[in-house]
Amino acid sequence: MLKRKSVEDVVVDVVIYLVLSVILFATLYPFYYLLITSFNSGKDTLLGGSYLWPSSFTLENYAMFFSRPEWLTALFVSVGRTIIGAVSGVLFTCLVAYGLSHKDLMFKKFYFVVIIFAMYFSGGLIPYYVVLRSLGLLDTFGVYIIPSLLNTFFLLIAISFFREIPQELKESAYIDGANEFTVFYKIVLPVSKPLLATMSLFIGVGQWNSWVDSAYFVTSDSLRTLTYRMIEIINRSRVPQDAIAHAAGSGVTSYSLQVTAMVVSVVPILCVYPFLQKYFVQGIMLGSVKE
């Protein structure tokens, strides 16, 4: 259509591009500022003035971050729980989903009621804590992994995904004498790779970001995560004197160390997050309108 743009068109366009540019800036600049601050000398940052690039470039903050045992341990624990939590969570959730995906499974209705009831109602934090305590999970690495083995959101998505797998694929395996476990392992999982990828990233990001369990369910220093250490240092740099008086002789301040930790925490997410929106819309619809 070779129509000239009307005044309305132009006005709408200008307003939209303006608003979206502001949104874009407000979303990305905070991350950019973190990045330049982490490469700027902590003392220089306190004087202010570096908003576009580090005015006093240094790697000191990172050197300090990666030489402190408490940060290294925290990083190790966070990476560990992310990887182990994602792998175990995906396998466990998929196994249960595979069982439930059979259309003529007996007691299917009952199983679904049990799951959906558990999705909507919970006993609350205190009884949950009592359960963790009774199982001896408090102050163990297991408290990060075991209680999050089953992800009900992805359980529903996986069930609907597995239902779409052509029956013939499985039939041929049954004829060859394979049992359900073999079929799950050798056929269902390999054809579900896109689902598995999204799921593990999603669960992994959840593990990486989680903070309540590290703050309250563990007490040993060796089990604290990166998120916990960040809360700790943020609360410490709230006291201005402390933000300045950190590590005599170097340019690193408590504040610059905090910003460095934040960058370390954000960068892995930055690398994977665009892949995480898959299945989201479908999942919401599954969660809202059940059969």
Next chain:
Amino acid sequence: MRTNTVVKNIIKPNQSLGWKRFTKQKYLHFFVWVGMLFLLVFAYTPMFGILMAFKNYSITTGISGIFTSEWVGLKYFKEFYNDYRFYDIVRNTLALSFLKVIFTFPVPILFAIMLNEVKNMAFKRFVQTASYLPHFISWVVVLGLAFTFLSSDVGLINKLLVSLGLAEKSIPFLTGSSYFWGLAISTAVWKEAGWWAIIFLASIAGISPTLYEAAQIDGAGRLARIWHITLPGIKGTVVVVLILTIGSILGGGLIGSNFDQAYLFGNVSNNSTSEIVQTYAFKMGLAQGRYSYAAAIDLFQSVISVILIFSANYLAKKTSGQGLF
């Protein structure tokens, strides 16, 4: 649903052979039972644990203590009701929940509509992808960012306001009790609006382009097309998301995380507006070891939540014919 009845007719004659069918599915049932066992331990046992709200429970007695400890009836509920902070806490919970839904619910819809109007695909995709980055960032990092931009001493926004002469001295965004609700709403919008826009964008993408062409030929301008085609087109999705939001409103709606915000952004100075039922229960229980009292406080909120879920569901069924369950 014709296929369903066909399947039923095929299965019916076999139903008498229930045991045989069951043994044939034994692996499947094993898989499912593993999941059921998990839910029994981590979802249903805590539900029974709610009993401790009506009992004098001591943590040293473990799970069995929940059942064997002595009944005290509504003692802890009365205590919460008479707590000098009861009014503040309930007010904060309700204010935070409702304000957050009112202000955060329309933002993703508006954002999605604006994005949809952008004709430059590269710009559109870039803005959209950037906009949901914050969703995947931990609330802890958001706390750190808030500190970086809003704190009284190093906060960039405060420095800017002072240097532009818009404020005489730093505004205590993070510590002033009158700023907490605004802080919670704006950080929630910043973090989650882009993410929830995805679902509305998907819904807009489902609207037939011929409708827009027809409207254009009829002389409808941009705004008229948004108003008469886009908005009615996404109404169904908006209703579904709104129901889900209202069902979880006390947790902060789908935007979520009243707890994370109240806990992480709450401090001694803004305590009078930042303490909510969940954080109070948390502190009473895990910090002070008053488990029965904390469970009672928690249950108080759960009861209100359940009422809200059922009313939202009822309303949904009445208005749009579809519900959550």
